[in-house]
Amino acid sequence: MSQPRALIIGGSLAGMFAAHLLRQNGWRVDVFERSAEDLAGRGAGLGSHEALVAILKRIGIDFSAPLGVSIPRYVWLDKDGGVVADVPRPRLMTAWSRLYRPLKDLLPRELYHASKSLLRVEQDDRSVTAIFSDGSRETGDLLIGADGSRSAVRTQLAPQAKPEYAGYFAWRALWPEAEATEAQRELLYSRNAFCIPDGELWVSYSVPARDGDVTPGKRDYNIVWYRPAEEATLADMNTDAQGREHEQIPPPLIRQDVIDAAKQAAREEIAPSLAAMFIATPRPTFQAIYDLAAPQLVFGRAVIMGDAAFVARPHVGAGVTKAALDAACLADALAEHDSIEAALAHYGRARKAAGDWIIDRAREFGATCIHGKTDGAGRRERAERAWQEYLHMPDRIHEWGLEALAAE
């Protein structure tokens, strides 16, 4: 066969991993990204795992600059700022841009096509065609839907797979380290911090700045505060000042009264040193938490990967590692099987099992940790369980990633 060609829809992290790993196997790849902008400015802090680092190395990403911020300890603070627990547990927190920038820079420019929005896919036994909103068409041997949780590829090929609201949402804020007080810096910048109000969970940690800078004083502090909400409450929060309801309200349109209420709750429920950073953030944002599991990953000559296939709740901190493992599994299967069909069948089986596992772990975790008020009964036990779950989660994800890597 002449050089096979893959059409990759989505130029974010999953798309980048797929592009590099398939190219290493001799495939011609083209990445089609809907956005006209450079994507490096998006995203915030991410946990990293050994399997992810292994795949970045395989791609040839230069590690001479640190990948992220090393945080040696976990601390649990009560609402008055008292230390409930403070234990050694090293983690490396990186930033979305710190991964994306080198991956994008390493891809030859002519292979990346911005402002290309996929409308639909057509295929026969041996080829697949992408049809874009500008009317253009591209044909290849394989199409990879790496187009995120609202994937156009999945929506066409598996329309029954829809995101399911988990019953809670997360407030998010990014606080510049330069503005932290000395006391905040001392306690919090060397610790993953937790606060566990009744039935809720606050997690915060230091991350590289948006431009990837990990120099102390220039980094950011990432805040994620999970709170339960009925669908009607969420719908109200997603309604802008003009009365228009959004599926996910754009951050600038979040109503001031919604932000003010969250800041007031932070004053009442969260350790003051943590709450202060959230309260001082002019416009924190929020996002609803969803589960998404595709029933299958392979549709003839089209496959889906990354968030297009599975979105696990963020507690497991595995989205990027999963996207990298999906791409590595696909590239290895294509290299090792005699036919594309056999390779895709292997990919579909292996990564569906991996995706189902991670979704289930994240669901269990959410049920344990974020559940609404307990009226005092069993409150301390539940908080203790949530803390223990968070302490041990990275190790479990770590093993899951390494097992997947070893299985290829």
Ligand SMILES: Cc1cc2nc3c(=O)[nH]c(=O)nc-3n(C[C@H](O)[C@H](O)[C@H](O)COP(=O)(O)OP(=O)(O)OC[C@H]3O[C@@H](n4cnc5c(N)ncnc54)[C@H](O)[C@@H]3O)c2cc1C
């Ligand atoms: C709150 C939060 C916290 C997170 N924390 C972590 C963490 O700690 N660790 C971790 O590993 N992961 C984390 N993640 C997940 C992580 O960000 C994603 O899993 C990761 O970015 C991989 O996504 P992706 O490339 O599959 O999809 P995306 O990043 O969503 O990219 C999809 C791309 O496809 C493009 N696109 C969409 N539709 C079309 C179309 N029709 N045509 C062409 N292009 C299209 C989009 O513009 C986009 O660039 C977190 C996510 C959230 C929301």
